[in-house]
Amino acid sequence: MTEIEKYIRPNILALQPYSSARDEFKGTAEIFLDANENPWGTYNRYPDPYQQKLKQKISTLKKVDHINIFIGNGSDEAIDLVFRIFCEPGRDKVLVFTPTYGVYEVMANINQVEVIKVPLNKKFQVDRGKTSRFLKDKNLKIVFICSPNNPTGNLLRKNDIDFILKNFKGIVVVDEAYIDFSAATSYINAIEKYQNLVVLQTFSKAWGLAGVRVGMAFSNSTIISYFNQVKLPYNVSMPNQEMVLNSLKQSGVYRKKIAQILAEKKLLITALKKMQLVETIFPSDANFVLVKMKNANEVYQQLTQRGIIVRNRSREVSNCLRITIGTKKENQRLINTLKKLSDEKKSIVY
Numbered sequence: 001m002t003e004i005e006k007y008i009r010p011n012i013l014a015l016q017p018y019s020s021a022r023d024e025f026k027g028t029a030e031i032f033l034d035a036n037e038n039p040w041g042t043y044n045r046y047p048d049p050y051q052q053k054l055k056q057k058i059s060t061l062k063k064v065d066h067i068n069i070f071i072g073n074g075s076d077e078a079i080d081l082v083f084r085i086f087c088e089p090g091r092d093k094v095l096v097f098t099p100t101y102g103v104y105e106v107m108a109n110i111n112q113v114e115v116i117k118v119p120l121n122k123k124f125q126v127d128r129g130k131t132s133r134f135l136k137d138k139n140l141k142i143v144f145i146c147s148p149n150n151p152t153g154n155l156l157r158k159n160d161i162d163f164i165l166k167n168f169k170g171i172v173v174v175d176e177a178y179i180d181f182s183a184a185t186s187y188i189n190a191i192e193k194y195q196n197l198v199v200l201q202t203f204s205k206a207w208g209l210a211g212v213r214v215g216m217a218f219s220n221s222t223i224i225s226y227f228n229q230v231k232l233p234y235n236v237s238m239p240n241q242e243m244v245l246n247s248l249k250q251s252g253v254y255r256k257k258i259a260q261i262l263a264e265k266k267l268l269i270t271a272l273k274k275m276q277l278v279e280t281i282f283p284s285d286a287n288f289v290l291v292k293m294k295n296a297n298e299v300y301q302q303l304t305q306r307g308i309i310v311r312n313r314s315r316e317v318s319n320c321l322r323i324t325i326g327t328k329k330e331n332q333r334l335i336n337t338l339k340k341l342s343d344e345k346k347s348i349v350y
């Protein structure tokens with residue numbers, strides 16, 4: 001048993017692999033009468049349970065072996081799987097740095113796992129002093145690190161991520177949902193160096209395929225084999241796999257979209273800086289900005305009434321709205337509306 005397998009729940013370690021009809025057959029054949037499928041149609045066959053064609057493409061793109069790749073129904077599936085693989089309900093704990101992506105806590109609650117919340121410091125970076133003592137907790141199984149972080153938008157310092165990877169023996173999940181918008185190097189390169197590392201990426205943000213629901217996890221082959229064992233057999237549908245394969249053929253479009261979003265982000269930030277009702281614009285390495293308003297709830301309400309929905313994160317970060325970068329037209333509508341609100345501010349208390 002490898003060092004990291006000691007962190008796997010005993011019932012998961014003991015699982016006998018379920019073998020689907022398509023699993024057992026390895027060669028090439030012309031007639032399939034093994035899976036009770038309908039013989040007619042386009043999507044009449046079950047999809048490849050291990051998404052081999054897609055993994056091959058991702059393998060080339062990310063320069064990582066296919067045995068180090070898990071593909072899920074969104075990266076949210078991978079988050080759910082790490083809970084189910086590593087955390088004993090009612091006993092184990094995970095650690096998150098707040099404010100962060102809400103799904104970690106939602107999944108923890110569903111799986112009856114306690115969440116230790118360590119606040120990020122004023123610059124939204126990890127406070128090592130506050131973190132260290134928790135890393136020694138025997139029941140702590142997973143540390144979630146979101147970088148660039150949602151909703152703050154900033155990358156977390158590499159030194160701090162390395163510190164956690166070295167000083168915590170359990171699983172460290174580095175969620176890189178927004179990495180393609182940043183200049184940072186992915187932690188995928190470190191999955192062999194750190195046997196406890198799981199890196200998450202997704203097709204939902206930079207690739208523009210949120211509706212398709214395809215995400216990725218990268219880790220050593222031992223951890224990936226447990227992902228494969230615990231996941232639903234046909235977790236990514238055939239049309240969804242095809243949609244991603246089609247997008248991967250057009251990587252020029254992907255790069256252009258990212259460049260456009262980053263250019264628009266710059267313009268939006270410039271416009272926001274001039275506004276009375278804006279207090280602070282936090283540095284962003286993602287496709288959104290966290291903006292501190294003089295009165296976020298009021299601005300949120302006013303925007304909503306005018307048909308513009310942003311994310312109100314005031315409860316997590318005082319007076320803050322998280323604004324996703326849209327098209328030029330959408331951003332301009334937002335800017336114009338905010339300007340109007342600024343002008344009307346006599347009638348509204350900011």
Ligand SMILES: *Cc1c(COP(=O)(O)O)cnc(C)c1O
Nearest residue numbers: 074075076101150177202204215
């Ligand atoms: C959007 C997002 C994801 C992506 O989830 P999918 O299930 O792949 O759509 C993952 N992590 C964070 C922090 C996100 O903001």
